[in-house]
Each structure stands twice: as structure tokens, then as C-alpha cells.
Amino acid sequence: xxxxxxxxxxxxxxxxxxxxxxxTTGTTYSGLLGRARSGAxxxxxxxxxxxVYLGSNGPAFPVALFAAAWAGVSFVPLNYRLSEEKLLAxxxxxxxxxxxxxxxxxxxxxxxxxxxxxxGTEEQAQxxxxxxxxxxxxxxxxxxxxxxxxPKAAILRHRHLVSYLLGGVEFAGAGEHDAALVSVPPxxxxxxxxxxxxxxxxxxxxxxxxxxADGWLDCVRAEEITNxxxxxxxxxxxxxQLGDAADADxxxxxxxxxxxxxxxxxxxxxxxxxxxxxxxxxxxGLTETSSTIAVLGPEDHRAALQGDPLARSRxxxxxxxLPDIEVRVSDADGAVLSAGQxxxxxxxxPQVSGxxxxxxxxxDADGWFxxxxxxxxxxxxxxxxxxxxxxxxxxxxxxxAPAEIEDVxxxxxxxxxxxxxxxxxxxxxxxxAAAVVLRSGHLIExxxxxxxxRSRLRSSKTPSLIVFRDELPQTAxxxxxxxxVRDDLAGAxxxxxxx
Amino acid sequence: xxxxxxxxxxxSSVGAEVVVVRVPSSPVELSCGGRPMTTxxxxxxxxxEQEPNTGIQLGKRYVDAESGIELLCxxxxxxxxxxxxxxxxxxxxxxLPASD
Numbered sequence: 001x002x003x004x005x006x007x008x009x010x011x012x013x014x015x016x017x018x019x020x021x022x023x024t025t026g027t028t029y030s031g032l033l034g035r036a037r038s039g040a041x042x043x044x045x046x047x048x049x050x051x052v053y054l055g056s057n058g059p060a061f062p063v064a065l066f067a068a069a070w071a072g073v074s075f076v077p078l079n080y081r082l083s084e085e086k087l088l089a090x091x092x093x094x095x096x097x098x099x100x101x102x103x104x105x106x107x108x109x110x111x112x113x114x115x116x117x118x119x120g121t122e123e124q125a126q127x128x129x130x131x132x133x134x135x136x137x138x139x140x141x142x143x144x145x146x147x148x149x150x151p152k153a154a155i156l157r158h159r160h161l162v163s164y165l166l167g168g169v170e171f172a173g174a175g176e177h178d179a180a181l182v183s184v185p186p187x188x189x190x191x192x193x194x195x196x197x198x199x200x201x202x203x204x205x206x207x208x209x210x211x212x213a214d215g216w217l218d219c220v221r222a223e224e225i226t227n228x229x230x231x232x233x234x235x236x237x238x239x240x241q242l243g244d245a246a247d248a249d250x251x252x253x254x255x256x257x258x259x260x261x262x263x264x265x266x267x268x269x270x271x272x273x274x275x276x277x278x279x280x281x282x283x284x285g286l287t288e289t290s291s292t293i294a295v296l297g298p299e300d301h302r303a304a305l306q307g308d309p310l311a312r313s314r315x316x317x318x319x320x321x322l323p324d325i326e327v328r329v330s331d332a333d334g335a336v337l338s339a340g341q342x343x344x345x346x347x348x349x350p351q352v353s354g355x356x357x358x359x360x361x362x363x364d365a366d367g368w369f370x371x372x373x374x375x376x377x378x379x380x381x382x383x384x385x386x387x388x389x390x391x392x393x394x395x396x397x398x399x400x401a402p403a404e405i406e407d408v409x410x411x412x413x414x415x416x417x418x419x420x421x422x423x424x425x426x427x428x429x430x431x432x433a434a435a436v437v438l439r440s441g442h443l444i445e446x447x448x449x450x451x452x453x454r455s456r457l458r459s460s461k462t463p464s465l466i467v468f469r470d471e472l473p474q475t476a477x478x479x480x481x482x483x484x485v486r487d488d489l490a491g492a493x494x495x496x497x498x499x
Numbered sequence: 500x501x502x503x504x505x506x507x508x509x510x511s512s513v514g515a516e517v518v519v520v521r522v523p524s525s526p527v528e529l530s531c532g533g534r535p536m537t538t539x540x541x542x543x544x545x546x547x548e549q550e551p552n553t554g555i556q557l558g559k560r561y562v563d564a565e566s567g568i569e570l571l572c573x574x575x576x577x578x579x580x581x582x583x584x585x586x587x588x589x590x591x592x593x594x595l596p597a598s599d
Contacts, residue, residue, distance in 0.1 A: 001506035001518050001571075009573050013557045133518070135506030159505060166520060166571065170592040171558025193599045201597070229599050257598050283598035297596040323593050 001135040002158045003069040006165060006200045007033055013172050014202045020059045022223070023179070026204065032062065034124050039067025039117070041125035046110055048098035050141070052091065053077040053186060055102045055114040058207045061186045062195045063121050064100055065140075069158070070131045074138045076153075077187040081476065090143065090151070135159035140192055141357060144287045153357040154287045156192075163350035164193065164290040165200045167324040174203035180227040181219055183208040183234060185476045190260055190283075193291035194229055203227060213241035217248065224252040229283075231260035232267065233478035236416075239270045248274045259283035259292070260477030262385070262403065264410040264417075265315050272305050284318030284385060286371060290351040293325045294318045294383050316407070317382040325349040327383060328368065329376055337376075342401075344389050345375045374401060391482055393422035393430050400432065400461060402482075408456045409434060412449065414442035417472055420463060421486045433465040433489040437472060467492050502526055503568070509536040515555050515576025516540075523566035523582065531555070532578025554578055561587035 010019070011033035018026040027035065043051060051068040053061060053075065061077075068075035076097060078090055091099070091106050098110050105111030112120070139158045143151040180198045182205055184190040198205050206223045208216060211234055220228065230238070235258055242248055256271075256278045263282065272280060279298030285291045296319030303311035321327045329343040330336055337343045346368040354369035355361045363369045374392060375385040386401035393400045402420035409418035417437040422430035438444065446466045454462040467489065473481040503509070503526075507519045511531035529536040554577035555561065561570045563582040569590065570580065580587040 001520070005518060005573055009558060012574065133506050133508050166560065168593065168595050168598070173592070190599055197597070197599050227597050255597050257596075259598070279596060281596045281598050292598045295596060295598045322595065 001162050002131050002133055002137070003139055003161055003196065004036065004066055004131045005133070006162065006196065007036060007066050009171060010199050010202055017176065017202060018204050019199060020062060020205050022206075023177075023204065027059065029199075029202075032066065032199075035063045035121040036066035036070050037128050038121040038123060038125040039063055040070035040131075041128050042112075042117075042120055043067060043071040043073055043098060044128070046098050048073055048096065048110065050074045050076055050094050050097035052094055052097040052099040054080045054087075054106075055100050055117075055186070056080060057182060057184075057186050057191070057209050058114065059205075060100060060114045060118050061191070061207075062199070062205065064117065065192065065195055067121065069139060070128065072132050072134075072137060074141050076141045077191070078143065079185070079187040079476065093153075135162065142189055142192070142287050143187070152359070154353060155355040155357055156287075156290055156353050160290045160351050160353045161192070161196060163324065164292070165196055167322055167349075167351065168292065169197050169200045171200055172202040174198070174201040175226075177224070178202075178226045179204040179206055179223055180229075181206050181208060181216070181223065181225040182229070183211045183216060184229055184231060184260065188260065188477055189285065189287040189291045190229060190231075190477070193285075198227075211237075213237040217241065217250065220250045220253055225250075226252055227255045227257075228253065229257045229259070231477040232258060232263040233261070233474070235263070235271050236267045239267060239274060242274050245274065247276055250275065250278075253278050255279050255281060255298075257281040257283050259285065261475075261479040262387070262406075265407065266410055268301075268315060269305070272301060282318055284383070288352070288354050288369060289325075289347060289349075289371075290353060292322065293347055293349070293351070294321045294327075296320075296382075314378075314382050317378070317384045319383065320381045321347070321383060322349075324351065327377060339377055339379045342374060342376045342386065345371045345373045345383070345385065347371060388482075391421070393420075393432055395422065395425075395430050395432060395460065396428040398460060405432065405434070405453060405457065405461055405463065408453050409436060409449070411456075412444070412452050414438050414444040415449075416440075417480075419472055419480045419482065419485050421482055421489055423465065423486065423490045425464075431465070432461065432463045433467075433492070434463040435467050435469050435472060435485050435489060437469055465489060465492065503529070507538065508573070509538060509570070510540045511536055511555075511576050511578055512541060513577055514574065515572065515578065516574035517555070517561070517570040517572050517580070519568070520560065520571050521562075521567060521569035523563070523568035525566065527563065527566045527568060527582040528584075529568075529570075530581045530584075531576070533581075534578075536580075555580055560590040560592075562590045563587050 015030040020027040140156040280301040282296035283292040284294040354363040416439040425431035473484040
């Protein structure tokens with residue numbers, strides 16, 4: 001049971017269907033399997049023990065993923081946007097890897113350009129040893145998105161990723177004309193899951209190499225895209241681009257999934273109006289859980305738009321967990337909490353790895369993995385995520401979730417982005433501070449915004465400090481780097497700088 | 500049959516292949532079309548005898564409620580899968596929205 005088994009099944013069940021690229025000129029499933037075989041031969045010739053992918057989004061990525069699976073080497077996608085220093089530090093951990101890169105080959109490392117990789121896998125290798133069926137072999141090493149300090153390499157074994165697909169995707173379930181647009185970064189778990197789900201479903205993959213809102217819309221129209229996955233910042237930019245348009249004019253699009261960071265509800269409501277024929281899906285998952293573990297489906301989104309107050313409140317949730325996943329909310333002492341009570345979210349299931357290179361498994365004896373997210377589950381099983389446990393602000397002994405305050409700030413017309421953090425304070429231990437990005441053309445006074453929060457929450461949840469910034473530091477999937485905001489605001493909060 | 504493990508590939512005598520997705524609670528005798536499944540491919544050509552829509556189908560999952568064993572068909576072929584003589588049933592796919 002190897003990822004390649006999934007591609008092999010698609011190649012045998014749908015050999016002539018286009019798997020990658022344009023409908024008229026793209027690579028078929030049997031062609032993709034052939035490229036994986038040739039890629040495995042390249043890896044064996046070069047004695048590669050791992051395959052590092054440093055390229056951008058494109059067809060070289062799925063070929064590399066499956067070639068690594070065939071050759072039995074770990075696939076290690078890295079963020080090509082990292083600084084040279086950080087990249088070299090990560091590459092040093094993979095000295096015997098072949099590196100696929102768009103840029104200059106890193107010194108001292110066996111490397112191949114993306115173009116040469118694609119050209120080299122076009123020729124059909126004559127003979128390659130069969131792949132191993134070992135479900136425990138490491139399929140992917142993925143550095144977690146690193147909102148914390150030191151990036152950690154999560155280990156995803158073949159059985160984890162295969163379990164995710166078997167639990168959530170119907171084999172060859174896609175229609176002949178279905179096509180998925182991939183715009184999420186290749187070094188993110190969503191980029192891996194995107195390839196695997198669509199290949200197993202038999203859906204054509206179309207890559208958008210670098211995201212722009214009009215580029216995305218043009219591609220959806222030109223390639224007759226039916227399914228797409230975006231991160232919240234992408235959806236925000238798409239809705240901004242559409243402006244006052246009546247609708248997005250994307251007749252083929254049926255499903256728009258979003259995930260990777262918390263989606264501001266105002267952006268989502270704008271999007272639902274602009275994409276009236278589209279089913280929205282909120283997907284929640286972590287690198288360590290092999291991608292999605294909970295979904296809020298199209299029916300939930302439609303009910304919310306029709307004004308059902310319960311459904312509307314659930315737009316703030318990540319929906320219900322997948323059938324093979326169990327979820328539990330616990331307090332700091334490990335006691336299991338009941339519906340409606342906020343605590344730390346734990347998950348368990350065959351797709352949950354919870355294992356890091358060098359550190360081993362962090363799951364407990366019963367297999368539960370601490371997501372480090374704070375949240376709660378309602379009586380119907382809808383999971384609400386309030387943010388990272390580490391982000392909770394303890395102000396005068398009261399636990400305050402930044403998300404609640406951020407949601408209120410985002411409801412204001414003038415606010416495009418908002419992040420709330422705790423800054424050291426002599427009186428309260430920590431006090432609440434917010435960094436806000438205004439929508440273009442909007443101005444607002446700090447006091448007016450503070451009053452907006454106070455009237456909706458209460459004084460103890462009103463930021464003492466609000467600063468305006470042109471942009472917030474964030475990861476590629478739109479997670480705000482709170483650590484940097486905290487440093488920024490702690491400086492702004494020091495005496496003499498209070499705004 | 501020896502103990503099966505998750506990921507193990509099993510072959511019918513007439514060309515079908517399955518992969519073990521979930522192991523049984525206790526060892527079972529797996530068969531396809533009345534003949535034992537093997538861990539080595541020893542397929543004989545099924546010829547034209549295969550009728551459409553019978554046999555086991557690519558991508559379907561087959562389960563035995565009693566032992567808990569679950570198999571994924573990775574290559575279609577004629578015959579019916581059984582565990583200790585009990586016919587396996589197709590596991591219904593979850594109706595989940597596409598999330599990625």
C-alpha cells in the first residue's frame with residue numbers, strides 16, 4: 001500500500017483520461033505513471049536517498065511525488081521563497097537528496113532543473129524495479145509552516161496518506177470533464193493532498209504557477225475548471241478583484257474549498273454571493289494529520305446564506321470531522337470536556353501521524369494527537385477552532401482567544417485584516433494589542449475601532465493598543481506570523497510609543 | 500493462509516488483485532471464486548469468460564463485518580471475495596464533499 005498504488009489504479013481504470021495539464025495536450029494517467037517510472041529510474045541512477053522539491057507549482061511536482069514513491073525515497077518539498085540562509089540550513093539536513101529546483105543548483109548538492117526533470121521523465125524507462133508495498137515507509141517529510149520558531153519535519157508514511165484518501169475520496173468518482181485548479185503552494189500539505197485526491201478521483205490537475213486574482217479567474221474560465229482550493233488570502237483577493245461585479249462569471253466551477261488559515265466571515269459571505277452556483281467547502285487539517293480532518297460542506301454554507309442563525313454561526317466552525325477521525329476536547333489537566341466547553345483539541349485516526357523527524361511520535365499512549373489548537377465542539381458535532389493554544393492571551397487571569405476579537409474587528413467595513421496578540425503589561429501580566437490593515441480608501445480613528453469592539457464584546461476584551469499597518473507578516477497560506485506581530489506591538493506598546 | 504498485514508497484496512487465481520486495508524480480528528481464509536487468494540501472482544488468463552459487472556471491481560472496498568477485514572481492489576477480476584466462506588460486501592463510499 002503505497003501512494004503509487006493509487007496512481008497505478010487510476011492508470012489502469014482511466015488510462016486515457018488526461019491527468020495533468022490542458023485537456024487537449026495534457027499528460028494522461030498512463031502517461032503520468034510512465035513518468036513516475038522514468039523519474040524513479042533517474043533517482044536510482046543518481047543514488048538519491050531523498051527527493052527535495054524546490055520548484056514552483058507545476059506538473060514537475062506530481063511527477064516528482066510519484067517518482068519518489070516508486071523509488072522508495074522520501075519526498076521533501078521545501079519552500080523556495082525562504083531566505084538563502086534558511087534554505088541552506090534545511091538542505092544540510094538532506095545531504096543525499098536529489099534537488100529539483102527552478103533556481104541555481106545549491107552548492108554541494110546533486111541537483112536537476114525543473115525543465116530537465118520534466119524532459120528526463122518524458123523518455124520511457126525500459127525497466128524499473130517494482131515499488132515496495134511497505135505501508136510504513138516514509139512517503140513525505142514536510143516542514144510545518146513554521147509560525148513557531150524552529151521548523152519541524154513532520155513524517156507522513158504511506159499508510160497515513162493512503163488512509164486519508166480511502167476515507168474521503170471515491171476512486172474514479174470524478175466526471176470525465178472535471179478539472180481541478182491547483183494554486184496552493186507545493187511545500188504545503190494542501191499541495192500534496194490536492195495531487196493525491198484528484199488523481200485518485202480521476203480529476204484533471206491544472207497548475208497556476210503563481211497566484212494572482214485575475215490570473216486565477218482567467219484560468220478557471222479558460223480551462224473550464226470545476227474544482228478549486230484556495231487559502232483565505234487568495235479568496236479575499238479574488239473578491240476584491242471582482243469588486244462590484246454581479247457574479248464571478250465562472251460557469252463551470254462547482255466546488256470551491258478553502259483552508260490553511262482562518263477565513264474571515266465577511267470575506268466568505270462576499271464570496272458566497274459572488275459565486276452563486278458554487279458549493280463552498282471549509283477544510284480543516286494539519287500537516288501532521290495528512291491534511292483534512294474536518295469539513296464544513298456546501299449545504300451548511302447555503303443554509304447560512306439563507307439567514308438561518310445557527311447555520312450562520314457555524315460559518316465560524318470547521319464543520320464535522322471525517323468518518324474515520326475521532327475528536328476530543330480536553331482541559332489543561334487532560335479531563336475530557338463536554339459539548340460547548342473550550343479546551344485543547346485532540347484527534348485520532350489512521351491518517352494522523354503526529355510524528356516528527358528526530359523527535360518520534362508525540363501521540364499519547366492511546367493514539368491521541370494534540371493539535372495545539374484551542375476549540376470546542378457543539379452538540380451536533382461541529383468543531384470550532386479558536387486559534388493556537390499558544391496564542392491564548394492570559395490577561396489578569398482571564399483566558400482570551402484572539403480569534404473572537406479579530407472576528408469583531410473584521411466585521412468593521414474599514415478593516416481588511418486584523419490580528420490580536422498579548423503584549424507584556426505590568427498590571428495585567430499581558431494586555432491585548434491589535435494590528436490592523438485597513439481596506440483601501442477607508443480611514444478610521446483608533447478610538448472609534450476600540451468602541452466598536454467594546455460595544456460588541458466587553459472592556460476586558462477591548463484592545464488597549466491598536467496600530468495600523470500596511471500589511472501583516474504571514475506564511476504562504478495566509479497564517480499570520482504572530483510572533484513577529486508580538487515583537488512589533490511589544491515595541492509599539494513600550495512607554496513613549498503608545499499610539 | 501498466513502496472517503495478513505496492512506498493505507499486503509493478494510492475488511486471485513484469475514487476475515484480480517487486492518490490497519489489505521484493515522486486518523481481521525483473527526485469521527481468516529480468503530478466497531476469490533472459491534479458490535484461495537495467494538501472496539504471489541499466479542494468474543491464469545481469465546479469457547472471455549468474464550462477464551461485465553460481475554466479479555470484483557477496481558477501486559471498490561470489500562469488507563467482512565464479522566472479522567473486520569477490509570480489502571481494496573487494485574485490479575478487477577472475476578469471482579466473489581469471501582472470508583471463511585462468507586461473501587464480502589462492498590463498503591459504501593462516504594458522500595464527502597471534495598475538500599482539496
